[in-house]
Amino acid sequence: MSTVTHAPAVPRSSAFKRFFTAREIPVAGALIALIVVTYIINPRFLSPQSTKDLMLNATIMVILAVAQALVIITRNVDLSVGAILGLAAFGTGTVFDMFPSIPLVLIFVIGMIFGGLLGSINGMLVTSAKVPALVITLGTLYIFRGVLSSWAGSKQYFSGDNPKAFGNLSVDTLVGIPIITIIAVVITVAVAMFMSSVRSGRDLYAIGSDPDAARLFGIPVGGRVLSAFIACGALTGLAGVLYASRYNSVGALTGSGIELDVVAAVVVGGVAIFGGSGTVAGAAIGAVLLSTITGALTATRVDKFWQQAIVGVLILAAIIIDRVVSLRRARKLRVNEAKNV
Amino acid sequence: MSKAITTNSRGQWSRRLIGHDAVIFYILISVVIISMVTVNYFASTLTVGFLLIQVLPILLIAMPMALVIVSGEIDLSVASTAGLTSATMGVLWRDSGLDIGTVMALSLLVGVLCGAFNGFLITTLGLPSLAVTIGTLALYRGLALVVIGDQKVASFPKELNAFVLSKIGNTGIPVMMIFALIVIVFFAVLLHFTPFGRGLYALGYSPQAATFVGVRVGHAKFWMFVATGIVSSMVGIFLTLRLASAGPDNGTGLELSVIAAVLLGGVSIFGGKGNIPGVVGGVLLIGTLTYALRLAKVPETALIIVTGGLLVLSVVSPSVIAWGKERIRLNRVHREVQGQSASGITRA
Numbered sequence: 308m309s310t311v312t313h314a315p316a317v318p319r320s321s322a323f324k325r326f327f328t329a330r331e332i333p334v335a336g337a338l339i340a341l342i343v344v345t346y347i348i349n350p351r352f353l354s355p356q357s358t359k360d361l362m363l364n365a366t367i368m369v370i371l372a373v374a375q376a377l378v379i380i381t382r383n384v385d386l387s388v389g390a391i392l393g394l395a396a397f398g399t400g401t402v403f404d405m406f407p408s409i410p411l412v413l414i415f416v417i418g419m420i421f422g423g424l425l426g427s428i429n430g431m432l433v434t435s436a437k438v439p440a441l442v443i444t445l446g447t448l449y450i451f452r453g454v455l456s457s458w459a460g461s462k463q464y465f466s467g468d469n470p471k472a473f474g475n476l477s478v479d480t481l482v483g484i485p486i487i488t489i490i491a492v493v494i495t496v497a498v499a500m501f502m503s504s505v506r507s508g509r510d511l512y513a514i515g516s517d518p519d520a521a522r523l524f525g526i527p528v529g530g531r532v533l534s535a536f537i538a539c540g541a542l543t544g545l546a547g548v549l550y551a552s553r554y555n556s557v558g559a560l561t562g563s564g565i566e567l568d569v570v571a572a573v574v575v576g577g578v579a580i581f582g583g584s585g586t587v588a589g590a591a592i593g594a595v596l597l598s599t600i601t602g603a604l605t606a607t608r609v610d611k612f613w614q615q616a617i618v619g620v621l622i623l624a625a626i627i628i629d630r631v632v633s634l635r636r637a638r639k640l641r642v643n644e645a646k647n648v
Numbered sequence: 649m650s651k652a653i654t655t656n657s658r659g660q661w662s663r664r665l666i667g668h669d670a671v672i673f674y675i676l677i678s679v680v681i682i683s684m685v686t687v688n689y690f691a692s693t694l695t696v697g698f699l700l701i702q703v704l705p706i707l708l709i710a711m712p713m714a715l716v717i718v719s720g721e722i723d724l725s726v727a728s729t730a731g732l733t734s735a736t737m738g739v740l741w742r743d744s745g746l747d748i749g750t751v752m753a754l755s756l757l758v759g760v761l762c763g764a765f766n767g768f769l770i771t772t773l774g775l776p777s778l779a780v781t782i783g784t785l786a787l788y789r790g791l792a793l794v795v796i797g798d799q800k801v802a803s804f805p806k807e808l809n810a811f812v813l814s815k816i817g818n819t820g821i822p823v824m825m826i827f828a829l830i831v832i833v834f835f836a837v838l839l840h841f842t843p844f845g846r847g848l849y850a851l852g853y854s855p856q857a858a859t860f861v862g863v864r865v866g867h868a869k870f871w872m873f874v875a876t877g878i879v880s881s882m883v884g885i886f887l888t889l890r891l892a893s894a895g896p897d898n899g900t901g902l903e904l905s906v907i908a909a910v911l912l913g914g915v916s917i918f919g920g921k922g923n924i925p926g927v928v929g930g931v932l933l934i935g936t937l938t939y940a941l942r943l944a945k946v947p948e949t950a951l952i953i954v955t956g957g958l959l960v961l962s963v964v965s966p967s968v969i970a971w972g973k974e975r976i977r978l979n980r981v982h983r984e985v986q987g988q989s990a991s992g993i994t995r996a
Contacts, residue, residue: 386904436964439917441722441778443963445904449956456949559949564901567724571782580779612793619787623769626779 330577331589333628337621338596345603352606355483361602362488363477363553367392367546368594369491371565372572373498374542376590377535379573380502382515382582383433383440385536388543388569390451391425392562395547397455400464400557403473411473418548419541425451426540430533440536448566456559463558469551477553487549494542495591502587511535515582571618572597575625579633597621668914668966669926676933683940690943693820701813701822701890703935705730705883705899707928708828709906710913711835712876714927717910718839719872720852720919721770721777726880727902728788729762733884735792738801738894748805756881762788763877767870777873785903792896801894812889824886831879836924844868852919908955909934912962934958 345352371388378385395418402414425447432443466474476486484492502508510531513521522528551557570580576593578585597618604614684691709726716723737755740746746754762784769780814823839845847863859865883902888894913930915922937958938951 432960432964436967438963438967442911442917443960445908445911446956446960446963448904449908449952449959451956453949453951453953453956456952457947460949567782567785571786574779574782580776610794612790612797614790614793615786616790616794619783619785619790622783622786623780626775626783627769627773630773630775 330585330629330632331592334576334589334592334596334625338592338599341596341599341603345606349606349608352603357602357606359480359483359485361599363485364602365595365598366477366485366488366491367550367553368569368572368598369591370494370542370546370549371569372576372590372594373495373587374539374546375569375573376576376578376585376587377498377502377511377542378440378539379570379578379580380515380582380585381511381532381535382518383532383535384444384570384580385426385429385440385539386444386566386570387425387429387448387451388539389562389565390448390455391422391540391543392547392550392565393455393557393560394425394451394458395422395544396550396557396561397459397464397559399548399551400468403469404464407470411470411476414473415545415548418544420544422544422547423537423541426536426538426543427533429540430536433536434529434533452563455561459559461559463556464551465556466552466554473552476549487552490545490549491591494545495587498542499586499588507531507534512583515579516584568597569594571622575622577625577629579629580626584633593625667926668962669923669929672913672926672929672933676929676936679933679936679940683936683943687940687944690940693818695939695943696820697815697822699935699939700825702939703931704822704824704828705887705902706906706909706935707931708831708879708883708886709876709902710910710927710931711831711924712872712879713906714910714913714915714922714924715835715839715845715848716777716872716876717907717915717917718852718919718922719848719869720855721869721872722781722907722917723766723777723873723876724781724903724907725762725766725784725788726876726883726906727899728785728792729759729877729880730884730887730899730902731896732762732788732792732795733758733881734888734894734898735796735896737885737888738799739796741804741894742801748808752885755885756878759877759879759881759884760874761877762880763874764870766877767873770873771866771870789896789900796894796896798896802892804889804892804894809889809892812886831882832924832928835875839924848872849920852916852921905934905955908959912959914962917963 342353351357371392375385375388398421399414399418402409402417429440429444429447432438432447433440436443479486481489502511510521510526513524513526514528514531518528547562550561572594573585573590574580574593575596576585576589576591578590578593600617600621601614604611604617689695709730713723713726733755736758737751740751740754741748744751766777766781766784769775769784770777812824815821816823816826837845839848847858847868850858850861850863851865851868855865884899887898891898909931910922910927911917911930912934913922913927915927934955937954941951941954942948
């Protein structure tokens with residue numbers, strides 16, 4: 308409270324300093340260090356083909372992490388994303404099977420609407436039943452996966468079944484960057500700008516830091532949380548469509564088990580698991596970091612079995628760093644307040 | 649306060665008979681009866697055997713998990729701990745030349761260490777358990793891969809594999825159920841009849857208040873996570889012997905099934921609420937329903953929908969009921985106020 312009133316009295320930290328204390332810096336630093344070290348050990352790690360593969364592998368994870376970050380910032384979580392991704396990916400295959408000549412734009416719209424609908428089921432259950440999202444989305448994780456399994460059965464759609472132009476989205480490049488990666492970057496930038504400068508985006512942070520205070524302040528908490536879930540579902544649906552473009556086959560098991568990886572990427576990216584702080588850009592960097600590790604380990608000939616253990620260590624390191632930073636910041640605030648009394 | 653009065657006057661027994669865990673048992677009993685009548689081959693001792701062997705891992709881990717969730721925390725790393733135990737057991741048995749008893753004891757130590765590491769991060773460093781155990785979920789599974797690679801070890805003593813699957817006489821009840829019963833009774837007594845257990849409820853309601861009334865919060869949480877680790881390790885050993893194979897992927901995905909069963913059993917995810925009988929009911933309900941539907945040749949895929957639907961229903965229905973009650977109360981208050989203003993009492 309008093310920090311706000313005394314803010315002008317405190318020497319304003321320079322833009323330079325603010326940049327280096329941002330929450331994304333540790334993870335971005337880790338990513339750069341990883342790439343540099345791997346490149347020094349094995350220069351072929353950054354060959355054009357290998358770079359393209361790295362970007363392609365990160366694309367879907369980035370979109371999923373951005374979507375998940377929206378929900379986690381509001382102090383919720385969506386565990387059903389793996390199943391939504393699978394449904395959207397299989398749905399894409401089905402639509403192409405029925406209407407082979409459908410315009411590509413339309414398939415993205417359908418995927419996003421489909422995902423948004425599934426997200427709205429989560430959102431409505433969370434906001435109207437007032438039950439933690441962790442439980443609800445654990446339930447819908449099973450339900451959506453069950454629906455997908457009974458819909459798909461043993462059927463699979465292969466990339467050969469899709470129109471050539473659709474598959475080319477993950478092959479063609481623009482100035483060396485695959486088209487679907489550009490889509491992911493555009494989405495990340497758009498959502499990041501929304502979260503940092505649009506009022507309803509800032510509301511999501513307020514809700515995540517203290518839902519009761521946000522309600523007292525006049526923020527329509529239920530509506531905002533519902534929209535966050537719908538947005539998360541829609542972006543996950545989009546990721547599902549891109550998944551169908553990127554990977555060879557989609558079926559009943561597409562995307563299973565991916566939910567915890569996504570949450571891990573978001574946490575590594577500096578988004579607090581209990582909401583209120585972190586950025587979608589951080590979450591996106593976290594996703595890139597986690598998916599780059601695989602490639603880096605292969606390039607440096609580290610035993611592939613170490614990969615998952617290293618991911619685990621990274622997640623723990625991210626949480627510990629976050630904790631240390633926030634404790635420090637809290638102490639600094641207290642000291643500053645004491646000086647201003 | 650008025651709530652306390654109404655519950656007291658209603659009496660302890662009637663309250664118990666309409667409580668959440670009682671409802672779970674009514675549903676469980678109806679499912680059993682309906683299945684016995686309508687599903688072929690359900691009413692046999694074979695059913696008891698298969699069903700119990702199937703649910704045993706979930707039942708075991710659900711016990712410490714219930715305590716962890718009651719105390720307001722969560723542990724997602726249980727299945728990975730089981731996997732790491734299985735991998736360690738396999739490698740020790742293959743390479744060390746120790747006898748199987750020592751190997752199993754050493755494997756249990758894995759669970760102690762995994763649980764203690766979780767507990768250390770959560771209590772000493774004060775990190776959120778949800779985030780920590782997502783991290784150790786990946787870490788322990790990763791270590792399992794490091795320990796055993798993508799190999800399998802299957803040369804365990806045949807007698808031991810047979811023992812794990814053996815039944816008590818011709819009742820169809822697996823011998824391992826005796827062991828499970830010991831674990832259930834242990835955790836039930838711990839939660840319901842010891843100061844430590846009562847402390848966990850206090851902790852789940854409010855950690856600050858619990859600290860002030862003298863609950864050693866960090867200490868209690870730490871040992872809960874160690875207990876979860878140990879039981880997960882036991883399940884790892886059990887799965888290894890049951891499948892007669894030690895691999896890095898034993899028990900994958902178990903964590904979400906366990907949490908679903910615990911929540912279905914009436915434990916509140918916010919902590920502070922729930923009991924062991926309810927959890928046992930929840931586990932058995934999911935197990936029985938799955939088994940009966942499978943016997944009735946309902947496709948596997950519909951089963952997942954049923955599990956998820958049950959979970960959502962079990963958490964949504966109390967809110968709906970509470971909402972209904974609140975509406976009725978508000979209506980009554982509204983009518984009373986109207987009645988008062990009608991009788992001439994206006995604003996002062």
